[in-house]
Amino acid sequence: MILVVNAGSSSIKIALFTGALTRQLTAEVAGIGGDACLHVDGTDTAIPAPDHGAALDHLLSALSDRGVTPDGLRCAAHRIVHGGATLIAPARLDDDVLARIDACTPLAPLHNPHNLSAIRALSARAPDLPQFGSFDTAFHATCPDLATTYALPEAERAKGIRRYGFHGLSYAALVEALRPDDLPKRLLALHLGGGASLCAIQNGRSVATSMGYSPLDGLVMGTRPGEIDGMAVLRLAADHGLEGAAHLLNHDSGLRALGGTADMAALLSGDDPRARFAVDHYCYWAARQAGSAIVAMGGLDAIAFTGGIGENAAPVRDAITRHLSFLGDVPVHVIPCDEERQIARDALRLLD
Structure with missing residues (x-):
């Protein structure tokens, strides 16, 4: 068994896979540090979880109740958001790699x-268990310098200020899903969920992506504005302070700001002008940015959608593809997002 771990600021999600990459179990502790709850097998249980260690204890106990102990695991594999410029492939987690993750x-x-x-x-809790990390930024390490470099003074670029890109595990899983049938040479991939981005994938490799130094840039998202002029950000910081501006840009913008909610399903079912404008704006800017990704590939052979909105909101897919219809008919794929299986796949490849 392979244990996949995805730790956030107030939650830990786990998934258990066999060596054949069959999912056996999914569980989560949410609300760490507050009113924590254990979700497993469709059951919610209130638990004390003041920190991530306590949350992990509850998850390991839930596994033990189902006959799975750390001794019975082949390895653990973690989602790590940022690998910086050096951690550009899945890696076994030793002291050196952990120090580089910390440096990011x-x-x-x-x-x-x-x-x-x-x-x-x-x-x-399991010192002998091999642990591996998969990095959300790593898929975009193949982007050329032209696509990742900001036109800033060298001293600023030396601080690591560049375009990194995110949702890399989602895009890697999408490529794996398409590869057996015939991976398109020039694929426009859109990960549309609470966060949203697109990626130009040429011959299975990222050559451009919409997110930049942080996940704030690029497409309009549930609560983030996407692309915004730097001087507008400075104005917001002057008006609200740095923390206030950061909160506004990360939590109070995007669909929520335009339509009153970040829930795309609610916006699509609404008939008020704000809701319609929010959806139209979201689709228009996705298509606008898709144009730049198509330029990066020198053309387009197929489009693929993934993520909660990408998979489930047909009106959004249709609106975006209508904006791009002048390019001619190309196949459109809808691929379920499966980052956890991709993390397990990465670990297996390292083990083998």
């Missing part, structure tokens, strides 16, 4: 520390 904390202060907390908590 300034690039992902809301994510990497919690990823590390789960890794260290599991190491303390």
Whole structure:
């Protein structure tokens, strides 16, 4: 069995896979540090979980109740949001790799520390269990310098300020899903969910993506504005302070700001002008940015949608493809997002 761990700021999600990549179990502790709850097998149980270590104990106990102990695991594999410029492929987690993940904390202060907390908590409880990491930024390491470099002074670029891109595990899983049938040479992939991005995938490799230094850039999202002029950000910081501006840009913008809710299903079912405008705006800017990705590939052979909105909101897919219809008819794929299976796949390849 392979245990996949995805630790966030207030939650830990786990999934259990066989060596054949068959999912056996999914569980989660949400509300760490507050009113925590254990979700497993469709049952919710209130639990005390003041920190990630306590949350992990509850999850390991739930596994033990189902006959799975750390001794029976082949390995654990973690989702790690930011690998920076050096961690560009899945890796076994040793002291050197952990130090490099920690060094990326300034690039992902809301994510990497919690990823590390789960890794260290599991190491303390199962010190002999091999652990591996898959990095959300790694898929975009193949983007050329032209696509990743900001036109900033060299001293600023040396601080690591560049375009990294995210949702890489989702895109890697999408490529794996299409590869057996005939992976298109020039594929426009859109991950549309609470966060949203697109990726130009040429011969299975990322050559451009819409997110940049952080997951804030690019497409309009549930609560983020996507692309925004830097001077507008400075104005928001002047008006609201740095923390206030960061909260506004990450939590109070995007669909929520335009339509009153970040829930795409609710917007699609609404008939008020705000809801219609929010959806139209979302689709228009997705198509606008898709144009730049198509330029990066020198053309288009197919489009693929994934993520909660990409998979389930046919009106959104249809609107985006209508904007791109001048390019001619191309196949459109809808691929279920499965980052957990991709993480397990990465670990298996390292083990083998």
